[in-house]
Amino acid sequence: MEVDKQYKKRIVVKVGTNVMVNKDNRIVVPILKKLVDQIARLYEEDVITVLISSGSVIAGKEVLNSNTISDRTVRRQVYSAVGQPRMMRHYYSIFHDYxxxxxxxxxxxxxxxLGRHRDNMINCYEGLLSQGIIPIANEDDAVSLSMSMFTDNDELASLVAELIHADTLILLTDTDGIYDGHPDHDDSSVIRTVSTEQEVEQFVQSSNKKEGEGRGGMESKISVAKKTAAKDITTYIANGKRENVIMDIVHGKNVGTRIYKED
Structure with missing residues (x-):
């Protein structure tokens, strides 16, 4: 592994819970393998990735589905604390294969x-990236409560993208992008480009999430994407289950919805 390698691009990829689970709400390792495969291929093209990964709560729930914790917040903390090492074991093994x-x-x-904590974060990320190590970021759910919580991992991904001066942020979800109607309707289609000034929020459909699923939704993604794009970081919302979705976006193919800052 090369050290202090110069990269053409830095990208941040956030993969949501709904991308990596099956209909039984269990982690699908082959999906993680496909994501890592793309990150590895991009690395060979001098593009380095920071991965923002959901899934720890679901991974913890897989082994603690029967528990006696009545408090929802504490239960989520425990799920996450148990699930984090399980997710990292998956990722460590897959990256090791490459x-x-x-x-x-x-x-x-x-x-x-702003302050010492942020400076320490910058030093950590820069140190890892300089050694060709892929950072896998997540919210510290075990201690993150109330004012210290992110709205969701989309917000975390945006903050990381700004922190490392990323070229691109990719938000992977289970739909093909922002639709101009309900995604299940035949007359609806994906809006391929959205400017930071364009109003598309009226197209967002509300959904009911089960416990353990991610906190974010499409409305959150649009808000985060616009804020990130306004900082000159082009942002995409795309389907994480689509073959080679990350590669295609980086290579400039017309995939998902691109959110950009108007000149």
């Missing part, structure tokens, strides 16, 4: 405030 290294970076929202 001769690559990965590292876990947990954070709360306060870690991004």
């Amino acid at each position: 001769g690559m290294r990965c590292a876990q970076v947990l954070a709360t929202k306060r870690d991004f405030d």
Whole structure:
């Protein structure tokens, strides 16, 4: 593994819970393998990735589905604490198969405030990236409560993208992008480009989430995408289950919805 390699691009990829689970709400390891395969191929093209990965709560729930914790917040903390090492074991093993290294970076929202914590975060990310190590970031759910919580992992991904001066942020979900109607309707289609000034929120459909699923939704993704694009980081919302979705976006193919800043 090369050290202090110069990369053409830095990208941040956020993969949501709904991308990596099956209909029984269990982690599908082959999906993680496909994501890592793309990250590994991009690395060979001098593009390095920071991965923002959901899934820890679901991974914890898989082994603690029967428990006696009545408090929903504490239950989520425990699921996450158990699930984090399970997710990292998956990622470590898959990256190892490609001769690559990965590292876990947990954070709360306060870690991004100006000051020593933010400086430490920058030093950590820069150190990892300089050694060709793929950071895998997630919210520190075990200690992140109330004011120190992110709205969701989309917000965390945006903050990380800004922190490392990423070229691109890719938000992977289970739909093909932002639709101009209900995604299940035949007369609806994906809006391929959205400017930071364009109003598309009226197309968002509400959904009911089960416990253990991600906190974010399409409305959150649009808000985060616009804020990120306004900082000159082109942002995409795309289907994480689509073959080669990350590669296609980086290579400029017309995939998902691109959110950009108007000149």
